[in-house]
Amino acid sequence: MTVTFDLTLDCTDAQLLAAFWKTALGYVDEPPPPPFRTRGEWLAQFDLPESAGDGAWLCHxxxxxxxxxxxxxxxxKTVKNRLHIDIRVPRDGDPAAQWARAERLAGAGGAILVEAEGHHVVLGDPEGNEFCVAAASA
Structure with a gap:
């Protein structure tokens, strides 16, 4: 049986990270599940202390x-991630496309941590969660 999966990032500022990851992945805010009109309405059913601002839900x-x-x-966050996201950038004839994307994400609040010349770039998001930018497989 094939399953689907979601990824969850823990953070201290959900809205800051949501803005960063929308830029990084081209994702958009995911609408709340029907019949709810807002995330606040959806969260209210669980009787949790969280507010809608304490989380963000994104999708392709x-x-x-x-x-x-x-x-x-x-x-x-206190230690290195045990699981991280790899962003695969189409080369489109430009071998430097992944470095251009990494620089753009650094400008959007990320930080370049390691450059593995010719292969990938390790970055941290605004809260230090590590991820990689690499060329897409042919």
Missing amino acids: PQRAGPRLAILKVPEP
Whole structure:
């Protein structure tokens, strides 16, 4: 049986990370599940102390990739991620496309951590979650 999966990022500022990851992935805000009109209405059914601002839910515009939930947690990030996202950039005839994308994401609040020349770039998002930018496989 094939299953689907979502990815969840813990954070201290869900809206900051949502803006960054929308830029990084081209994702959009995921609408709340029917029949709810807002995320606040959807969250209210669970009787949780969180507010709609404590989380963000993103998806690919055509629902082609995994959804990304970004949730506020009380504790800060303290160690390296055990799982990270790899952003695959189409080369489109330009071998430097991945470095251009990495520079753009650094300008959007990320930080370049490691450059593996000719292969990939390791970055941190605005809260230090590591991810890689690499060329898409042919």
